Amino acid sequence: MARPNLLAVDDDVSVLEAVVQDLRRQYGAEYRVLRAASGQAALDTLDLLKPRGEPVALLLSDQRMPGMTGVDFLERARVLYPEAKRVLLTAYADTEAAIQAINTARIHYYLTKPWDPPEEKLYPVLNDLLDDWKADYVPAFEGLRVIGNRWSLNDHTLRSFLSRNHIPYRSLDAASSDEAQKLLDERHIQMDHLPAVLFADGSVLTQASPDGVAAKVGLRTHATQEFYDMVVVGAGPAGLAAAVYGASEGLKTLVIEPEAPGGQAGSSSRIENYLGFPAGITGADLGRRAHVQASRFGAEFITQRAVGLRIAGQYRFVQLGDGREVSSHVVLLAPGVQYRKLDIPGADRLTGRGIYYGAALVEATSCKDEEVFVVGGANSAGQAALHFAKFARKVRMLVRGKGLLATMSKYLIDEIERTSNILVETQTQVIAAEGEERLEALRLRGPKGEYCVQASSLFVFIGAEPGVGWLPDSVLRDEKGFVLAGPDLRPDGKALGDWTEKRPPFLLETSVPGVFVAGDVRHGSIKRVASAVGEGSIAVQFAHQYLAGF
Ligand SMILES: Cc1cc2nc3c(=O)[nH]c(=O)nc-3n(C[C@H](O)[C@H](O)[C@H](O)COP(=O)(O)OP(=O)(O)OC[C@H]3O[C@@H](n4cnc5c(N)ncnc54)[C@H](O)[C@@H]3O)c2cc1C
Numbered sequence: 001m002a003r004p005n006l007l008a009v010d011d012d013v014s015v016l017e018a019v020v021q022d023l024r025r026q027y028g029a030e031y032r033v034l035r036a037a038s039g040q041a042a043l044d045t046l047d048l049l050k051p052r053g054e055p056v057a058l059l060l061s062d063q064r065m066p067g068m069t070g071v072d073f074l075e076r077a078r079v080l081y082p083e084a085k086r087v088l089l090t091a092y093a094d095t096e097a098a099i100q101a102i103n104t105a106r107i108h109y110y111l112t113k114p115w116d117p118p119e120e121k122l123y124p125v126l127n128d129l130l131d132d133w134k135a136d137y138v139p140a141f142e143g144l145r146v147i148g149n150r151w152s153l154n155d156h157t158l159r160s161f162l163s164r165n166h167i168p169y170r171s172l173d174a175a176s177s178d179e180a181q182k183l184l185d186e187r188h189i190q191m192d193h194l195p196a197v198l199f200a201d202g203s204v205l206t207q208a209s210p211d212g213v214a215a216k217v218g219l220r221t222h223a224t225q226e227f228y229d230m231v232v233v234g235a236g237p238a239g240l241a242a243a244v245y246g247a248s249e250g251l252k253t254l255v256i257e258p259e260a261p262g263g264q265a266g267s268s269s270r271i272e273n274y275l276g277f278p279a280g281i282t283g284a285d286l287g288r289r290a291h292v293q294a295s296r297f298g299a300e301f302i303t304q305r306a307v308g309l310r311i312a313g314q315y316r317f318v319q320l321g322d323g324r325e326v327s328s329h330v331v332l333l334a335p336g337v338q339y340r341k342l343d344i345p346g347a348d349r350l351t352g353r354g355i356y357y358g359a360a361l362v363e364a365t366s367c368k369d370e371e372v373f374v375v376g377g378a379n380s381a382g383q384a385a386l387h388f389a390k391f392a393r394k395v396r397m398l399v400r401g402k403g404l405l406a407t408m409s410k411y412l413i414d415e416i417e418r419t420s421n422i423l424v425e426t427q428t429q430v431i432a433a434e435g436e437e438r439l440e441a442l443r444l445r446g447p448k449g450e451y452c453v454q455a456s457s458l459f460v461f462i463g464a465e466p467g468v469g470w471l472p473d474s475v476l477r478d479e480k481g482f483v484l485a486g487p488d489l490r491p492d493g494k495a496l497g498d499w500t501e502k503r504p505p506f507l508l509e510t511s512v513p514g515v516f517v518a519g520d521v522r523h524g525s526i527k528r529v530a531s532a533v534g535e536g537s538i539a540v541q542f543a544h545q546y547l548a549g550f
Pocket of ligand 1 (some may be wrong): 234260262266306530
């Protein structure tokens with residue numbers, strides 16, 4: 001594989017030479033370092049690289065250049081290489097412009113000159129950005145090939161699983177791709193044996209399921225120990241924070257998560273307001289970093305789903321999707337919330353066949369040049385609409401309320417207004433979905449009455465509900481299913497449920513001693529990444545206090 005490119009841009013030859021030398025010294029083995037003496041020369045270079053399919057990982061540009069400023073260059077370069085990390089090199093006096101550019105040109109970082117010593121001021125920042133780039137980068141001819149049917153639920157489930165676990169793959173539609181047909185013929189694969197996964201070593205898995213692929217690509221599905229101090233259910237921000245703090249403080253910690261770490265935020269395009277990330281960070285990047293951090297402290301992760309909880313004396317057993325169990329003294333529940341389903345005729349039948357929920361951002365590239373519909377008026381719908389707008393010809397947002405102001409953050413509303421191919425249709429509801437094999441039309445009710453529109457893709461973001469139907473009744477929940485904990489279990493100062501301990505429940509402890517809860521799934525939680533992280537960390541302190549009682 002050709003080395004990905006790093007492109008440095010500066011009109012001052014001596015500065016450009018110094019940047020290039022520093023980049024080569026640190027990254028020369030893995031990347032090709034290119035240079036350009038102006039914004040226009042840099043754009044010309046990108047124009048040459050693009051048709052050759054050459055990847056560009058980083059654009060590092062000086063701000064003050066004659067003809068085209070660094071911000072202008074980076075903004076224009078984004079059209080050619082949207083996934084490249086964009087860094088502005090500024091003089092101290094230009095800091096204000098650089099901060100503005102984070103919004104306008106979606107710059108990932110700005111560095112002030114001079115950057116000496118690079119080991120302290122340059123490489124740590126670029127290492128982080130290049131790690132993020134690598135995590136999302138799918139080399140053109142490597143990874144898995146998935147041959148399936150775009151409108152099949154099994155196919156959609158498999159592709160969602162692969163992308164959420166960051167397993168590089170290329171999807172080929174059996175119905176429309178000549179390459180897919182050729183591969184199916186060569187390997188004698190029948191159409192009723194799809195989806196088929198072709199691995200780089202030449203092996204093939206037909207009628208492939210997420211479990212089969214997980215085992216084949218080496219995702220760990222079995223715990224290495226029989227007993228843990230703490231089992232964490234869910235690797236969203238809450239579970240990951242608990243894993244980092246628990247493992248770093250010596251607790252033998254196991255995390256159970258069926259998807260890639262990162263949680264609900266993993267599917268969002270960008271978290272803009274998490275402390276310490278001025279240019280925002282995707283949930284997937286945050287999840288990947290926290291996963292590495294927790295693993296470094298010794299936390300163990302398995303790709304499994306919790307399906308039950310059994311209590312036997314002081315031992316807690318979490319039952320797993322494959323029928324096994326893991327045991328511990330402490331369980332931390334952090335499974336977050338799941339997208340609420342659309343309750344209209346046709347929705348169940350067409351789910352995965354044109355109607356998608358939340359994590360289906362994986363479908364975005366399949367909607368290239370099509371018209372897609374997004375239902376919902378809150379932040380998740382707004383972020384999804386902006387994401388789809390990069391691929392689709394037109395995005396129609398169907399919003400029940402009179403506008404977005406009451407339900408969506410201002411920065412998202414502004415960005416939607418700036419995006420010309422998003423149309424917001426207020427006071428509009430979907431009342432039915434139609435189609436045989438796949439979604440073909442939607443029946444809508446708007447200010448002017450009922451009408452029908454042709455539609456092939458509908459993405460639903462209409463709120464969320466807690467994903468804890470699998471918990472025993474002894475773990476008390478509120479009327480909406482959110483888990484009660486700490487003071488919420490004793491509204492009148494009296495303990496509720498089967499609580500038998502002499503002490504009151506700790507903060508974040510549920511009605512079952514030793515079973516804690518953190519994040520969005522907790523009754524009364526603030527639905528934010530920072531609060532989920534905070535609760536996950538705090539829960540570990542109470543787990544210590546609980547364990548001290550043994
Ligand atoms: C599109 C979108 C954009 C957002 N943007 C922002 C933002 O900009 N800023 C902000 O602060 N917040 C944002 N949020 C909210 C934020 O993502 C949540 O508050 C946060 O992720 C909650 O963390 P959590 O760990 O409680 O749950 P989650 O993030 O929901 O993670 C729960 C994890 O548990 C796993 N799980 C579920 N059931 C099981 C089971 N049975 N067994 C094992 N694992 C299970 C799930 O797969 C998931 O990975 C956004 C949310 C969405 C959907």
